[in-house]
Amino acid sequence: MKRKVYVGMDVHKETIQIAYLTSNSKEILKEQQIKHNEVQIKKFIKKLKTEWNEIHCCYEAGVTGYPLYRYLKSLGVNC
Secondary structure (H helix, E strand, O other): OOOEEEEEEEEOOOEEEEEEEOOOOOOOOEEEEEEOOHHHHHHHHHHHHHHOOEEEEEEOOOOOHHHHHHHHHHOOOEO
16 A cells, blocks of 8 residues: 655745645644755655655745755655
């Protein structure tokens, strides 16, 4: 069975505020903040991939979102 996780990202110039949950949960599993750089994003996604088969990310589209979208797609993440 595929395990899916849904990740919401509030993207800022220096940081990304993250919250995630599963399709069968009614509460946020975890909230955290990471630095807005490729090293921290990759580390976060790598950790998620150890627990979840399918990752879906969403964020507010804007100036800071387009590079993030391209990077997440390169890591195999659905956006």
